[in-house]
Amino acid sequence: MRVFSATLATETNTFAPMPTGLASFRDRGYYKAGTHPDNMTMFAGPLWAARLRGRPLGWDLREGMVAFAQPSGTTTRAAYEALRDELLADLKAALPVDMVLLGLHGAMVADGYDDCEGDLLQRVRTIVGPQVVVGAELDPHNHLSAAMVDHADVLVAFKEYPHTDILERAIELVDLCHAKAEGRTKPVASAVDTGGLVVMHTSRQPARGFVDRIMALEGKDGILSISVSHGFPWGDVPDMGTKVLVYSDGDVAKGAALARKLADELIALRHDLDVPQPGIDAALDQALAFDNGPVVLADGADNPGGGAPGDSTFILERLLERGVTNACIGPLWDPGAVRIAFDAGVGAQLAMRIGGKIGPSSGSPLDLQVTVKAICPDMVMTGLASTPVAMGGCACVELAGVQIVLCTLRNQAMGTDLFTQLGVDLGAMKMIVVKSSQHFYASYSKVAKHVIYVGAPGAVTGDLKTLPYKKIRRPKWPID
Numbered sequence: 001m002r003v004f005s006a007t008l009a010t011e012t013n014t015f016a017p018m019p020t021g022l023a024s025f026r027d028r029g030y031y032k033a034g035t036h037p038d039n040m041t042m043f044a045g046p047l048w049a050a051r052l053r054g055r056p057l058g059w060d061l062r063e064g065m066v067a068f069a070q071p072s073g074t075t076t077r078a079a080y081e082a083l084r085d086e087l088l089a090d091l092k093a094a095l096p097v098d099m100v101l102l103g104l105h106g107a108m109v110a111d112g113y114d115d116c117e118g119d120l121l122q123r124v125r126t127i128v129g130p131q132v133v134v135g136a137e138l139d140p141h142n143h144l145s146a147a148m149v150d151h152a153d154v155l156v157a158f159k160e161y162p163h164t165d166i167l168e169r170a171i172e173l174v175d176l177c178h179a180k181a182e183g184r185t186k187p188v189a190s191a192v193d194t195g196g197l198v199v200m201h202t203s204r205q206p207a208r209g210f211v212d213r214i215m216a217l218e219g220k221d222g223i224l225s226i227s228v229s230h231g232f233p234w235g236d237v238p239d240m241g242t243k244v245l246v247y248s249d250g251d252v253a254k255g256a257a258l259a260r261k262l263a264d265e266l267i268a269l270r271h272d273l274d275v276p277q278p279g280i281d282a283a284l285d286q287a288l289a290f291d292n293g294p295v296v297l298a299d300g301a302d303n304p305g306g307g308a309p310g311d312s313t314f315i316l317e318r319l320l321e322r323g324v325t326n327a328c329i330g331p332l333w334d335p336g337a338v339r340i341a342f343d344a345g346v347g348a349q350l351a352m353r354i355g356g357k358i359g360p361s362s363g364s365p366l367d368l369q370v371t372v373k374a375i376c377p378d379m380v381m382t383g384l385a386s387t388p389v390a391m392g393g394c395a396c397v398e399l400a401g402v403q404i405v406l407c408t409l410r411n412q413a414m415g416t417d418l419f420t421q422l423g424v425d426l427g428a429m430k431m432i433v434v435k436s437s438q439h440f441y442a443s444y445s446k447v448a449k450h451v452i453y454v455g456a457p458g459a460v461t462g463d464l465k466t467l468p469y470k471k472i473r474r475p476k477w478p479i480d
Contacts, residue, residue: 001057001181004094005050006033006064006087007103008120009043011071011141013234013307014109015467016459017359022079024069027409028390031066033090042387043068045170046101046137053174062097064090068105070410071307080110084120091127099177100124100134103170106142106157107232114237114471118147125151135177137170139163140200143239144229149189153180154247157227159211160202162414162439166385176225176247187224187247190255192263196477197231197464198242198270203441206272214262222249223258228266233464233479234306240472242266270477277455277462280318286452287431288324294429296448300437301458302362305412308459309333310435313355313363315456319402319433320366328424329433330405331391331413338406341372341395348372352397354404361459370397370404374422379407382415384439389414396422412436416443 010020029041040048044066054061065087069075091100102124108116117136124134135154138144140161148155156173158165179185200207214226225247231240244263248255266273277300278286287295302312310333319327332355344350349371356365374396383389392408396419403424413434419426426432426447434440437453437460445451455462464479474480 001098002060002062002094002096003050003054003099003101004062004064004091004097005047005101006090007044007047007066007068008083008087009103009105009108010069010075011105011107011139011232011307012074012109013071013459014074014236015234016073016307017361018073018309020069020072020075020079022082024072025067025079025083028070029066029068033064036063036066040167040385040387041066042166042384043103043105045166046103046135046173049167049170049174050101053171053178062094064094066103071305073307075108075110075116077111080113080116088123088127091124097128097132098181100128100132101174101177102136104136104138106138106144106148106229107235109235109237115143115145115147115239118145118151121148121151133177133181135173137173138227140228140230141232142229143232143235143237144191144243144245145239149191149245153177154187154225155227155245156225157229159215161200161230162203162442163384164442172225185224186250188250188252188255190246190248190252190259192244192259194242194244194263194267196242196267196270197233198266199273199275200228200230201275201438203445206269210265210269222251222254224249226262234460234467236469236471238471238473241476275453277453279455280315283452283454284318284322284324290450292449294426294432294448295450295452296440296444297431297433298437298440298451298453299433299435299456299458300453301456301461302435303412303437303460304333304410304435305439306437306460309358309362310410310412311355311357311362312456312458313366315433315454316355316404317363317366320400323400324431325401326428326430327401327433328403328405328419328429331394331407331411331418331435332404333410334406335408338393338395338408341397341406342375342393344372346372346375354406361457363457368399370399373398373403376421379421381411381418382443384414384442391418394422396424413440414443416447
């Protein structure tokens with residue numbers, strides 16, 4: 001069996017200030033056909049799963065381009081078309097194939113393309129024809145479109161948020177596609193739109209119980225796979241919203257009924273699934289009142305994983321103004337400040353302008369008198385499912401009992417080694433402020449005594465009613 005795998009993925013915040021160009025993919029992860037390293041990277045789960053499953057079975061593995069970028073603003077047309085065409089050229093060079101396995105995100109938007117994944121899958125299907133099995137792994141924060149469902153045989157989204165199950169879902173995708181290729185199953189898709197946006201932190205109830213239950217339904221009574229597309233609220237496209245996707249084994253009616261039932265359950269749970277987000281001062285008050293530390297404060301509004309710059313100063317400014325000590329914050333994306341810290345050296349005391357560089361959603365730059373505590377020329381942070389995340393040059397600077405981790409490559413906080421590699425003792429902190437919405441939780445919950453999700457300003461604001469939507473289908477809860 002000849003199997004082709006490739007990746008093209010990013011999550012697009014259409015309200016974010018910075019475009020996503022080719023350099024964004026090269027900074028985060030770009031590998032020409034056949035050059036992917038011998039370890040799994042975040043959106044190359046299908047490639048890695050094909051290696052694990054296919055090599056013992058003697059599959060002829062043909063690996064195309066792998067490219068993924070840190071979430072940011074709209075992808076440029078030139079970048080999308082160049083990478084798409086490179087992937088398609090790799091596929092043509094691999095023909096004939098029996099299966100196509102793609103690592104996608106599902107919320108990639110480019111100039112002229114509201115549905116990049118639908119466009120790509122349609123072109124793949126045109127190349128390989130109707131008999132070849134086409135499957136893709138998705139991030140659950142996707143815009144599930146009719147084009148995506150129509151042109152793929154199987155789509156499987158991560159179930160966990162934070163996304164700790166990338167490999168498990170990739171293996172599930174490969175197994176489902178293999179079964180179809182051998183004629184053992186006939187997956188048929190049923191998708192139902194909830195008409196809204198439902199938050200699903202699987203680290204807490206009732207999302208935890210809901211996901212456990214849908215996993216228990218899979219593989220029984222003709223139900224092959226169930227995915228929940230949470231949706232990505234910061235993508236202004238017609239298909240944005242929470243949807244349920246069920247694959248049944250040849251029984252359309254059964255799959256459709258289950259998808260409708262699960263969607264109705266999510267609608268009923270939407271208020272219970274919502275996550276409280278107190279404002280900055282209220283969050284600081286809660287953290288200061290908590291007897292045992294450390295308390296983690298999640299600055300999701302400035303989460304680079306949602307397309308924000310990662311350089312906002314709103315929470316840092318209030319920490320300093322209120323005299324909070326034994327606190328750390330990071331990562332703040334500020335390559336210029338990192339360069340200055342490297343030039344000054346460890347132990348140097350100097351004036352430094354930090355953060356607030358990109359625009360109004362980043363706040364104002366802070367002029368601070370800091371001490372350089374540590375530097376790391378080429379940091380690699382532990383990411384989701386133990387995948388490596390390059391942070392570039394990083395530095396830790398301190399003033400008034402607050403330690404600030406600065407980075408060169410824009411990424412969110414995922415592994416606690418973001419701080420510990422720079423000598424920050426997380427156990428001694430009263431507060432740990434992370435630039436992340438939820439992916440921090442898998443690692444930081446092991447050291448945190450309490451977690452607070454902060455309703456700060458930023459490019460990934462939780463106040464969706466303030467966003468100038470033009471393309472989404474309305475009405476849509478909770479926006480309307």
